[in-house]
Amino acid sequence: MNTLLDALSQGIAIGAVYAVIALGLAIIHAMSGVLNFAHGHLVVVAMYLALVVKDTWGLDPYAASIIVIPLMAVLGALLYLLIFRRLAGTHVLTAIQATLGIVFLVEGILLMTQGGQYKRTHTGIDGTSVALGPIDMDGREFVALVVALAASAILFWALGRTGYGRSVRAVVQNPRGAQLVGVHIHRIRIITFALGTALAGVAGILLVPGHAVHPGAGLAYTVTAILAFYLGGPGNLLGTFLGAILLGLAESIGAIYLPESSGFILPYLVVIFVILARPRGLFAKAVPA
Amino acid sequence: MTGRMIWIVLGMTAVLLIATTPGWLDAYYLGIVTTTLFFIGLASAWNIVGGMAGQFSLGNSLFVAMGSTVVSALITLHGWSLWPAVATGAAGSAVLAVGIGALMFRRQLPHLSFALVTLAFAEVGLLVITSMDALGAASGVVWSEPVLGIVDESAYLQAALALAVASVVISWLIHRSRLGHRMRAIRDDESAAAAIGTNLMLTKTLALVISAMLTSVVATFYANYVVFVDPNAFASPVTSISVILFVVLGGLGTVKGPVLGAGVLYPLAEILRGQYGDLPGLSNVVFGVAILLVVLFAPTGLSGLFGRLGESISSTLHRGDRPANRQVATTVERSPSGRSGHKAMERSEPTPPAHHLTEIEKS
Numbered sequence: 001m002n003t004l005l006d007a008l009s010q011g012i013a014i015g016a017v018y019a020v021i022a023l024g025l026a027i028i029h030a031m032s033g034v035l036n037f038a039h040g041h042l043v044v045v046a047m048y049l050a051l052v053v054k055d056t057w058g059l060d061p062y063a064a065s066i067i068v069i070p071l072m073a074v075l076g077a078l079l080y081l082l083i084f085r086r087l088a089g090t091h092v093l094t095a096i097q098a099t100l101g102i103v104f105l106v107e108g109i110l111l112m113t114q115g116g117q118y119k120r121t122h123t124g125i126d127g128t129s130v131a132l133g134p135i136d137m138d139g140r141e142f143v144a145l146v147v148a149l150a151a152s153a154i155l156f157w158a159l160g161r162t163g164y165g166r167s168v169r170a171v172v173q174n175p176r177g178a179q180l181v182g183v184h185i186h187r188i189r190i191i192t193f194a195l196g197t198a199l200a201g202v203a204g205i206l207l208v209p210g211h212a213v214h215p216g217a218g219l220a221y222t223v224t225a226i227l228a229f230y231l232g233g234p235g236n237l238l239g240t241f242l243g244a245i246l247l248g249l250a251e252s253i254g255a256i257y258l259p260e261s262s263g264f265i266l267p268y269l270v271v272i273f274v275i276l277a278r279p280r281g282l283f284a285k286a287v288p289a
Numbered sequence: 290m291t292g293r294m295i296w297i298v299l300g301m302t303a304v305l306l307i308a309t310t311p312g313w314l315d316a317y318y319l320g321i322v323t324t325t326l327f328f329i330g331l332a333s334a335w336n337i338v339g340g341m342a343g344q345f346s347l348g349n350s351l352f353v354a355m356g357s358t359v360v361s362a363l364i365t366l367h368g369w370s371l372w373p374a375v376a377t378g379a380a381g382s383a384v385l386a387v388g389i390g391a392l393m394f395r396r397q398l399p400h401l402s403f404a405l406v407t408l409a410f411a412e413v414g415l416l417v418i419t420s421m422d423a424l425g426a427a428s429g430v431v432w433s434e435p436v437l438g439i440v441d442e443s444a445y446l447q448a449a450l451a452l453a454v455a456s457v458v459i460s461w462l463i464h465r466s467r468l469g470h471r472m473r474a475i476r477d478d479e480s481a482a483a484a485i486g487t488n489l490m491l492t493k494t495l496a497l498v499i500s501a502m503l504t505s506v507v508a509t510f511y512a513n514y515v516v517f518v519d520p521n522a523f524a525s526p527v528t529s530i531s532v533i534l535f536v537v538l539g540g541l542g543t544v545k546g547p548v549l550g551a552g553v554l555y556p557l558a559e560i561l562r563g564q565y566g567d568l569p570g571l572s573n574v575v576f577g578v579a580i581l582l583v584v585l586f587a588p589t590g591l592s593g594l595f596g597r598l599g600e601s602i603s604s605t606l607h608r609g610d611r612p613a614n615r616q617v618a619t620t621v622e623r624s625p626s627g628r629s630g631h632k633a634m635e636r637s638e639p640t641p642p643a644h645h646l647t648e649i650e651k652s
Contacts, residue, residue, distance in 0.1 A: 035401065086585050092400060093345050097537045098584040100530060105577030111570025215570070219527060223408060230405055264416050268409045275406050276392060279399070 005135050007256045008249065013141045015248020016148035017206050021221055022228035022244045023155055024199030026237055028076075029229070030172045031192045032084050034095040038102035040221030042197055045106060046072050046204025047213045048114055051121055060124050061208045062143070069201040076197025077190050084193065103218065110215035118212040126209070144206040151202050152241055155195075159237070168192060227271045233281025242283065246270065296545060300457075307450055311443030317563070319442050325555045326449035327511040332535045332547035333456035334503035337463060339533060340542035342496035343476025345400060347526060347533070348389070348407030351414045352382040352501040354524035356508030358418055361430040361518045366423070375509050379502045386501035390494030411526040418520045429519040432512070445514050452507050453548075459503065461544045472496050476542065534576070538583050540590030549591040554579065 025039045046068055053064035083102070087095045128139035137145070159165035167188050170178035179185050203221075211217075228247050232239025247267045254266030274282060310322055335349050360378040363369040369377075389410065393403055418424050463469045471492045474482035483489050512518045522528060532551075539550020558572040565571045587594050 083581065083585070093404075094584060096345075096404070097534070098581055100534055101577045101580030101584060103530075103577070104534075104573045104580065108570035108573025108575075108577060111573060112568050113570075116569055216527070223412060226405060227409065230402070234401075265413050268413045268416075271409050272406060272413075275402055275409075279402055 002134065003256060007252045009132070009135045009137055009145075010141065011249035011252035012245060013137070013145040013148075013248070014251060015245035016152070017144050017203055018221075018224050018228055018248055019241045019244035020148045020151050020199050020203040020206070022225040022240045023152060023237060024196040024203070025222075025225045026229050026234075026240045027155075027159075027168075027192055027199075028084075028196040030235065030237075031168070031189050031196075032080075032088060032095075033092070034084055034087050034099065035092070035226065035229075036102075037096055037099040037222055037226075038106060038218070039196075039200060039225055040223070041103055041106040041218030042072065042075070042200040043204045043207065043221045044110065044213060044215065044218040045075070046201040047208045047211075048110060048119075049201075050205055050208045051114075051119055051213065054121055061121055061205060062123060065202070065205045068205060069198050072201030072204075073194040073198040076193040076195070076200075079197065080190055080193035085189075103222075107215045107218070114215065116215060118214050120212050121208060123209045138210075140209045144210075147202065147206055151199065155199070156237070164188075164191065224267075227267070231271060231274055231282055233283045236281070236283050239281060239283030243281070246282075300548075304450065304454060308447065311446055316442060319446060321556050321559045323442070323446045323449045323514065324511075324559070325552060326446070326453040327507060327514065328532065328535065328551040328555045329453040329548050330449070330456040330507035331504060331511070331532045332539070332551040333453070333460045333544075334500050334507060335529070335532055336500075336536045336542065336547045337460060337472075337503070338493075338496045338500040340536055340546065341460075341464065341469060341476065342472040342493055343400075343542070344493055344496065345404045346407045346497065346500075347404050347530065348411040348414075349500070349504055349532065350411045350524055350526045350529040351385055351407075352504040353508040353529060354414055354418055354520070355382045355385065355501075356505030357512035357518050357523040358424055358430060358520055360505075360509045361432055361512050362424045365430055365433045366425065375506060378509055379505045382501040382505035383498050386498040387494060390490070390497050394490040394493045408526060411529065415520065415524045415526070418524045425518070425520070429517060429521075432516050432518070448510055449514070452510060456503055456507065457544065457548060459499070460547070463499065464544050468492065468495065473542070531576075534580055538580060538590055540592030543590075543592045546590055546592045549595070553591065 021039065021043055024042075025036055028039070029035050049068045049071060050061045050064045053059050053067050054061060059067075079102075083098065087098055123140060125139040125143065130137045130139055130142040132142075159168055167178065167183045170181070170183050171185050171188050175185055178188075224247060225244075228244035229240050231243030231246060232241070247270070250267040250270045251264070254263035257263070258266060307322060307326070310319060314322065331349075331353070335346070338344050338346050339349075356375075356378045359381060360374045363374040363377060364371065389407065393406060419426055424430070463472075471482065471487045474485070474487055475489060475492055479489060508523070512523060535550035535554055536547045537550070538554055539548065539552075540546030554576065558576055561572040561575055562569075583590060589596070
């Protein structure tokens, strides 16, 4: 019983972090129509930035977020202005090819500046644990869970309840109409790219304490985020969130209950099954004809 | 016709020139030439399904793994002889391809779903291989002896050259065959292709099976050349993605695209890596920038670029093969931005032309 509870709590904690990555990917996709295969590499960039900040000023990775997250937002705006703006309206596969180019670019820059070896870091809360009723959670996991849920909640609130969110929804539904009623769509897109990349930064900060970083680690995060995005049904942010939680649960349950490394296969089996059974995702909206 | 003749003459000259390289190149550059030839084979094989039929498979690593890890494990760990093992690898790839086709091509799934499910299959394949002791698990397989009695560099070069030429010739035969026309019809507009009587599922599955078997055979010899078959290199989707990018850079869906893409970019990256060994990421940076530049500014790839150059020299030269050599990006483009991603994903392409939206946005 306790094993099951541990599996569930770990699964939800890692799933919540995946959700932050996937939500960033999803809002960027909603804005530009481009599925960013370099999104996981942006997470890795944030992880390296946290390491650099720690080495330079001795800041705890969590404290480094004050510097890292704004930097990531600026990076997102730059990516939009330099690359994604020009991809608007191209074929969906052409745009993917461009983002695969970004993958190589980012990985190359990280290799040149940071080297190819795995790096780890420590935080002030290593080894602590938090008791939640019958569950004992690792302190870093608990922080990741709380922050990731909060970040997702803030995103949903911002999109659903603020003027910015209304503009975003207008641009997603009908860019031309949005422009006609006075939405500055260029600015909305820049802000949304900054926001999506900043979310990748949040995820990077949450992942850096427990995970070894490597320049090539990004693709795995991208794959997870895209799979979550697809599980939930493209265009449905709540679906993306739930898809990511489902993937996290599949990962932790597979790791605990299935023999050896075959447990890692469980999330992929879930995805393959879902895409075949419901090609438009679990929570897809009815498709207009 | 003249344009095609020029390419054939150029190609044959290149083949003859490469065949003589063991005579005048040192071992280091000979190795680069050999590996480039293997990559030309892999790129041409992927191009059959990804470029010509427009099914953007990210799961080619499955077939590379089948040809490399599985075949080398059969030979070195289980004592099979060469040809039965190669045939088993190719047959296994074909079975996998038929299975994927049967699952994925039953209905018209959005393009991205196909890319994603094949990527998920590829990840599963990597995990299965790294956890199976019978396939060498994570530590991989080391070939105990060279196959075919190949012992020296020049024999490997000839084997690689033969495979590359075979892949290109097979691509060319498919490109001009009835099957090739059906594949391009599906790539350009699935509904229209179905309406004129093309069997979508059969055609797509055939493209995938041919691509898979060719990939598997090339991968076997490449793996034997490399000797140490590391699953994280051979069975990883990343290797397949770089092959895909060679094709994209060269020109999707054309016969010469994969040859130009892999033939120019692999040696470039390798020489950069050799020259600037103390800056390990430099070749990746150059590769990434090249991809971005090509996608943003020359969407028909190197072959399109060369084609346009040729045209400007003599406009009569390329009249014969121009229309057939157009690629996806030029035929299906410019849908209304913003929502275009959803649209392009949820329906089969092509999306309708833009309503001058981009002009308005710029103002």
